[in-house]
Amino acid sequence: MSRRLLTFPCDGHTLVGTLDGPPEGGGGATGLLIVTGGNEIRAGAHRGMAELAARLAADGTPVFRYDRRGVGDSSGINSGFRGARDDLLAAAATFRAAAPQVTRLIGFGNCDGATSLAWWGREAGCDALVLANPWAVKPSDTLPPxxxxxxxxxxxxxxxxxxxxxxxxxxxxxxxxxxxxxxxASPRDDGVTGRTIASIAQWGPDATIVLARGDGTAIAYADAARRAGISPRTVTLDTGSHSFARSGDAAALEAAIRQVLSAP
Structure with a gap:
């Protein structure tokens, strides 16, 4: 397995990504593009994304993860996930150029990284998505949804x-x-809820939702999906950790991702 650091342009700034996989030119035809949530760097919470990438790459799956503008090693101003469309598209293009054998691209994101993929994954060329705890409802004041x-x-x-x-x-x-x-209180839609739920619905069977049972963001998404009458394929993990950091979480999350990666 190799791990390569790549830099690529995005709207006049330089983004940094990491490609995990077999030696250059090798690897399977299915690749995983990881989009981190919040202001997390590409290694993920507790290095969870880096460790996931290493395990998948050891089995022949190329994995690319990156820092969006203003986060981690990437230059520019951090404008949050609402302004991350161009970053996502640039990262996907860079991944395909660096791993040309990849013909099927799966996007995986947690929290608002999942929301970014739901919104712009088609534009980025993703064929299917794994969306963990999608950010769909903004908390009000100091309380959860x-x-x-x-x-x-x-x-x-x-x-x-x-x-x-x-x-x-x-x-x-x-x-x-x-x-x-x-x-x-009635659920508030600050422009995120309706768009996220509609975007996920449009993916149909190509979207798999992974929810942490006790996580507030996951509970809020599930409630919004129920209200909207959508029921995408959903895997619920028995954890309260938003970042899947408790014992057994990483293995359960990885199993859900591998199932999508191995689908025909």
């Missing part, structure tokens, strides 16, 4: 230990009021 708050309170009400804690410590009235207001 209403769906996540509802799930939290429902879990608390089912837990006898939680009732015991309440009786011992008493209720925090301000916190309770904020939570109840969040539950009662």
């Amino acid at each position: 209403p769906a996540a708050v509802r799930a939290h309170y429902a879990a608390q009400l089912r837990d006898p230990a939680a009732w015991a804690r309440i009786l011992r410590r008493g209720l925090s009235l301000p916190k309770l009021v904020r939570g109840l207001r969040s539950i009662a």
Whole structure:
């Protein structure tokens, strides 16, 4: 296996990416393009993306990951995922040029990296997507999305230990009021929710959703998808870690990705 650092242009700036795979010119015809979420560098949280890339590359799958403008080693201004279209397209083109044997491109992203792929993956030439915890609902103020708050309170009400804690410590009235207001609030669409759900729907069977069961972002996405009446193929992992950092998470996430990579 080899690991190569590549630089490539994007709107007058220089982006940096990493290509993991067999020696130059080798490797399978299916490649994985990784898009990190938030302001994470291409190594991913806890180096999760770098380790995933190394394991897949050892089995012959070329993997490319990159830092968008203003993040990590890439120059420019970080304008968030809403401004990351050109970065994604430039990265996909660079990947194909560096690994010309790749004829089937799978995109994988977590959080708003997943949202970027849902929005612009077709333009980037992706054939299928693995979208982990897609960012679809913006939290309001200092509270998580209403769906996540509802799930939290429902879990608390089912837990006898939680009732015991309440009786011992008493209720925090301000916190309770904020939570109840969040539950009662109608979901807000700041231009992300509708577009993300519609984009995922358009991918049809070419999109696989991976959700961390206890993660607020995943819960909010699932609620938005239910409200919109879409039901893409979904794999739910029994973890509360948004970045799949708990014991067993990495293997479960990798299994879901490998299933898409190996599909005909």
